[in-house]
Amino acid sequence: MPELPEVETVRAGLERVLVGRRFVRIDQRRRDLRFALPERFAERLAGRRVESLGRRAKYILIRLDNGEVLVVHLGMTGRFSVRAPSRRAGGEGIVLGDYVYDHGGDARHDHLVFTMSDGSLVTYNDARRFGYMELVPEAEMEGHPFFAGLGVEPLSDDLTPAYLAARARGRKVDLKALLMDQRIVAGLGNIYVCEALFRAGLDPFKRAATLATKTGKAMPAAVRLVAAIKSVLAEAVRAGGSTLRDYKQADGSLGRFQNEFAVYGREGQRCLRRGCRGTVRRKVQGGRSTFYCPVCQR
DNA sequence: AAAAGCCCCTGGACGC
DNA sequence: TGCGTCCAGGGGCTTT
Numbered sequence A: 001m002p003e004l005p006e007v008e009t010v011r012a013g014l015e016r017v018l019v020g021r022r023f024v025r026i027d028q029r030r031r032d033l034r035f036a037l038p039e040r041f042a043e044r045l046a047g048r049r050v051e052s053l054g055r056r057a058k059y060i061l062i063r064l065d066n067g068e069v070l071v072v073h074l075g076m077t078g079r080f081s082v083r084a085p086s087r088r089a090g091g092e093g094i095v096l097g098d099y100v101y102d103h104g105g106d107a108r109h110d111h112l113v114f115t116m117s118d119g120s121l122v123t124y125n126d127a128r129r130f131g132y133m134e135l136v137p138e139a140e141m142e143g144h145p146f147f148a149g150l151g152v153e154p155l156s157d158d159l160t161p162a163y164l165a166a167r168a169r170g171r172k173v174d175l176k177a178l179l180m181d182q183r184i185v186a187g188l189g190n191i192y193v194c195e196a197l198f199r200a201g202l203d204p205f206k207r208a209a210t211l212a213t214k215t216g217k218a219m220p221a222a223v224r225l226v227a228a229i230k231s232v233l234a235e236a237v238r239a240g241g242s243t244l245r246d247y248k249q250a251d252g253s254l255g256r257f258q259n260e261f262a263v264y265g266r267e268g269q270r271c272l273r274r275g276c277r278g279t280v281r282r283k284v285q286g287g288r289s290t291f292y293c294p295v296c297q298r
Numbered sequence B: 001a002a003a004a005g006c007c008c009c010t011g012g013a014c015g016c
Numbered sequence C: 001t002g003c004g005t006c007c008a009g010g011g012g013c014t015t016t
Helices: A004-018 A041-045 A161-168 A175-180 A190-200 A220-238
Strands: A023-028 A050-056 A059-064 A068-073 A078-083 A110-116 A121-126 A132-137 A281-285 A288-292
Touching (some): A004 A050, A004 A121, A004 A220, A023 A041, A041 A132, A175 A190, A190 A220, A190 A288
Antiparallel strands (some): A023 A110, A050 A059, A059 A068, A068 A132, A078 A121, A110 A121, A281 A288
């Protein structure tokens, strides 16, 4: 599910319900998700107060009052839902990102249920269990394997044409693979890479090295690409991310950016660029689907 | 060191 | 209705 805009949307939603509350009870129903959950997870979390919520790349960072950070990665299908403490009519809950409390899915995949000090219930559901959680002392975050090799935040000033060109210089991979690589730019995934390359008018199969001159300076393509990445992500964050197949009951606070896709999931449909007569194609690239317009992405 | 493949896991859509 | 195949927003690990 989640790339940067979706993770950011979930982070913001959780922030509203977690900050200032303490973990009272941790109902842990499995030993592991993708990886083993932390040793003595419940005991270590119980009684801790949530200070703040942050995000780095596709990780949600839940800062606790003992200097530790609960680091959460949602994988493909990880979701949080929240049931408010007292809700008439049986408590239908709060919507977080593309997630409704009654996820309409499978309680079998409710792997963790946190009871907070205000009585709200926060459930982590993850059908495929590609998600994971870890408790990391704040001081060790930077050097932690999760974070040590991560590339720049795309919405920060660290992502510049010069940076991208320098990282692309001499690389043999194609543009799609470069942008999917979390060590270069952290937080992009299949959807937003496809959309950014479309906006920049760049062929996903073109070599990444073409972003740089021989001396490693930014080519115009790098300038366009950086602008495209930033604009598509910023718009998606504003729209609350994208909601794909999990769209259940319509709800205003679900993600809306899926309605803005220019290429993703639009195989066989007309290119949306003004004046372009092209048709969106899908090709498997690096084991994943790439959607692009062969006419205007060159 | 970089690039390419395989793998993890479950569910939904589709064809027969 | 049932079964097989393909596909899915993640990325780690292994091999070349």
